[in-house]
Amino acid sequence: DAGITQSPRHKVTETGTPVTLRCHQTENHRYMYWYRQDPGHGLRLIHYSYGVKDTDKGEVSDGYSVSRSKTEDFLLTLESATSSQTSVYFCAISESGGLIDGYTFGSGTRLTVV
Amino acid sequence: GDSVTQMEGPVTLSEEAFLTINCTYTATGYPSLFWYVQYPGEGLQLLLKATKADDKGSNKGFEATYRKETTSFHLEKGSVQVSDSAVYFCARGNNNDMRFGAGTRLTVKP
Numbered sequence: 001d002a003g004i005t006q007s008p009r010h011k012v013t014e015t016g017t018p019v020t021l022r023c024h025q026t027e028n029h030r031y032m033y034w035y036r037q038d039p040g041h042g043l044r045l046i047h048y049s050y051g052v053k054d055t056d057k058g059e060v061s062d063g064y065s066v067s068r069s070k071t072e073d074f075l076l077t078l079e080s081a082t083s084s085q086t087s088v089y090f091c092a093i094s095e096s097g098g099l100i101d102g103y104t105f106g107s108g109t110r111l112t113v114v
Numbered sequence: 115g116d117s118v119t120q121m122e123g124p125v126t127l128s129e130e131a132f133l134t135i136n137c138t139y140t141a142t143g144y145p146s147l148f149w150y151v152q153y154p155g156e157g158l159q160l161l162l163k164a165t166k167a168d169d170k171g172s173n174k175g176f177e178a179t180y181r182k183e184t185t186s187f188h189l190e191k192g193s194v195q196v197s198d199s200a201v202y203f204c205a206r207g208n209n210n211d212m213r214f215g216a217g218t219r220l221t222v223k224p
Contacts (some may be wrong), residue, residue: 105157
């Protein structure tokens with residue numbers, strides 16, 4: 001989607017290294033989310049943000065941290081990558097928090113931890 | 115806790131067949147309901163939505179009706195095309211709490 005971009009699109013990293021994924025939006029939406037997608041689990045929420053410097057944990061937040069210093073950028077950091085964090089990571093944005101408008105998703109980052 | 119359950123796939127249909135993908139949910143309060151579609155190598159795209167009971171969401175020939183009495187939001191299409199081959203996700207949303215089903219893979223054969 002043109003209004004939301006994720007980088008990198010693919011990354012291979014070693015166990016124990018820190019990794020940062022970036023989500024950038026041009027829609028000026030208040031809410032931003034990080035999900036991971038794994039076979040058989042659908043999408044699971046890692047963290048979300050409801051404004052600059054305002055973030056909260058999702059259902060699978062252990063081992064992850066986030067930061068939002070500007071409206072347009074939401075960073076996801078794996079503090080010390082493990083093989084269980086091999087996944088496809090999606091960023092999403094929303095104007096209303098999802099109750100009315102649903103979410104708009106980025107194209108994803110495929111992360112492999114070896 | 116709150117959850118979304120959708121029929122397991124994969125689902126394989128011939129072109130022009132009728133499609134139903136079942137979805138039920140549990141939730142407190144009055145959530146909004148959504149269907150998303152994911153094509154290979156892409157993120158999820160919003161397909162349709164319904165924000166209150168008895169609402170019908172529709173888009174691209176797909177329909178789903180918010181049934182509060184049966185807590186369901188089944189996806190239907192009268193005549194599928196090869197281009198509809200994708201993974202479909204049911205979801206319920208309620209103030210920064212969007213819960214997704216596990217996804218149903220649909221393959222449509224010519």
